[in-house]
Amino acid sequence: MAVAAALGTASIYPLQPAIAAVAGSFGxxxxxxxxxxxxxxxxxMAGLVLLVPLVDRVPPRTVVAAQFWALGVALAGAAAVGSPWLLGLAIGVIGAGSSVGAQLSSVAGRFAEPSRRATVLGMVxxxxxxxxxxxxxxxxxLADAIGWRGMLLLLAAACAVVAVAARAVLPAETGDAGSSYLGLLRGLPGLYARFPVLRLAAGRGALWFFAFCAVWAGLAVALSEPPFSYSAERIGLYACAGLLGIVATRVAGAWTDRVGARRVILAGLGLAAAATVILATSLSNTVVTLGFLGLxxxxxxAAQVANQSTVLAIDPAATARFNSxxxxxxxxxxxxxTAFGAAAVSWFGWAVTAFIAAGAIVVAAAITVSVRAAGA
Structure with a gap:
C-alpha cells in the first residue's frame, strides 16, 4: 500500500519541473x-469527495485496482495530447485518480489492528x-532523459503493474457503510456537525497545512528573486530536505500508538514552529536552511500522522468517509x-511570510491544548 500510495500521489507532480518543455512542444x-x-x-479535490468514499462500499482490491487502471489510461492520454486545454482535461482526471493515496490510508486505518493503527498509517x-x-x-x-511524453507513458505502465498487484493482494472485504453511495456523499457535511473529533482534527490540520504550503511556495519565490536568483533545478533540490519528513511519518506512527496522538501532535507542532522561526532569518545560509526545512x-x-489516526479511529468500519x-x-x-505564500513574499518579504506561517502553527497547537475531544 505504501508503494501504491507513493506512485498514485506522485502522478500529479511530474510535469511541474518540465513545464517549459511542455509549453515548447505545444508552442x-x-x-x-x-x-x-x-x-x-x-x-x-473532486477525487477526495467522489472517489475516496468508494472503499467503504466496494472491496479495496476492486476499487484501487480500477482506479490505477484509470490513472494509467489518463497518464497515457496526457502523453498523447497536442494542446494545453486537452492536457488540462487529462491532468484533471489524473488529479482525481491521485486521490488513491487517501483511499489507501483509509484501507490501512480499517484493517490494521487498533493497537497498531497509527504505526500502519505511518507506513502508508x-x-x-x-x-x-x-x-x-x-x-x-525522466523528462530530461526520455522527454515528458515518454515519462508519462512510463508512469502509465507503472500504474498498470500496480493495478494488477492491488487486485492480487489488497483485502476483498467491504466496509459497513450503512447507506448508499449517494447517501454517503450527502452525509459528508453532517459529519462535521456530529463528530467533535473530526472538527478538531480538520481545523488544526488545515492550519498547519496552510503553513506548510505557504513556506514551500514562498521559499520558491524568495529563492528565484535577487539576491539569490537560483535556477528552477537548484530550487527543486531543496525538496530533498523532505526526506527527513518521510522518516518522521514512520516514527510518529509508532509513537502515536505508544503515547497517544495529542502528545505527538504537540511535539511535532512545537518542532515545526521553532524551525519556521529559524527559517525566517536563515535563508542566506543554505546548510542551515536545508536542515531546518527538514525539521x-x-x-x-509527524503531526499529520497522529492527527489522521484520530480521524480513522472514529468509525473503523467506515474510515473512508471520515478521511474524505x-x-x-x-x-x-x-x-x-500555496496561494498566500507565493504572493506574500512579494507583498511582505520572506521573513514576514515565514512568521505568519509560524503563527498558524502556533494557533493549531493552542487549539490542541485548549480543546479536548474524546480520542483527540
Whole structure:
C-alpha cells in the first residue's frame, strides 16, 4: 500500500519541473500550460469527495485496482495530447485518480489492528510523502532523459503493474457503510456537525497545512528573486530536505500508538514552529536552511500522522468517509497556503511570510491544548 500510495500521489507532480518543455512542444505560453497543470489540484479535490468514499462500499482490491487502471489510461492520454486545454482535461482526471493515496490510508486505518493503527498509517503516509517529494525530482529527471511524453507513458505502465498487484493482494472485504453511495456523499457535511473529533482534527490540520504550503511556495519565490536568483533545478533540490519528513511519518506512527496522538501532535507542532522561526532569518545560509526545512517537514508530517489516526479511529468500519471529509478541509487549507505564500513574499518579504506561517502553527497547537475531544 505504501508503494501504491507513493506512485498514485506522485502522478500529479511530474510535469511541474518540465513545464517549459511542455509549453515548447505545444508552442504555447508558460501561463497556458500552468493553467492546465492547475487542473490537477481541482481534480484531486473532486477525487477526495467522489472517489475516496468508494472503499467503504466496494472491496479495496476492486476499487484501487480500477482506479490505477484509470490513472494509467489518463497518464497515457496526457502523453498523447497536442494542446494545453486537452492536457488540462487529462491532468484533471489524473488529479482525481491521485486521490488513491487517501483511499489507501483509509484501507490501512480499517484493517490494521487498533493497537497498531497509527504505526500502519505511518507506513502508508510515508509512501504518500515520498510520492510528493519524488514526483517532482524523478519527474524532472525522466523528462530530461526520455522527454515528458515518454515519462508519462512510463508512469502509465507503472500504474498498470500496480493495478494488477492491488487486485492480487489488497483485502476483498467491504466496509459497513450503512447507506448508499449517494447517501454517503450527502452525509459528508453532517459529519462535521456530529463528530467533535473530526472538527478538531480538520481545523488544526488545515492550519498547519496552510503553513506548510505557504513556506514551500514562498521559499520558491524568495529563492528565484535577487539576491539569490537560483535556477528552477537548484530550487527543486531543496525538496530533498523532505526526506527527513518521510522518516518522521514512520516514527510518529509508532509513537502515536505508544503515547497517544495529542502528545505527538504537540511535539511535532512545537518542532515545526521553532524551525519556521529559524527559517525566517536563515535563508542566506543554505546548510542551515536545508536542515531546518527538514525539521519543519518532520514536525508537520509527524503531526499529520497522529492527527489522521484520530480521524480513522472514529468509525473503523467506515474510515473512508471520515478521511474524505478530513482531507477535503486539510487540502483547502493547503491550497490557501500555496496561494498566500507565493504572493506574500512579494507583498511582505520572506521573513514576514515565514512568521505568519509560524503563527498558524502556533494557533493549531493552542487549539490542541485548549480543546479536548474524546480520542483527540
Amino acid at each position: 504555447a505560453s508558460l501561463a497556458e500550460v500552468g493553467g492546465a497543470l492547475a487542473c490537477g489540484p481541482v481534480g484531486y 503516509t510515508a509512501g504518500i510523502s515520498a510520492g510528493i517529494l519524488l514526483g517532482r525530482i524523478v519527474g524532472g529527471w 519543519f517537514d518532520a514536525g508537520l508530517f 471529509a478530513y482531507m477535503l478541509v486539510y487540502f483547502v487549507g493547503g491550497s490557501a497556503g
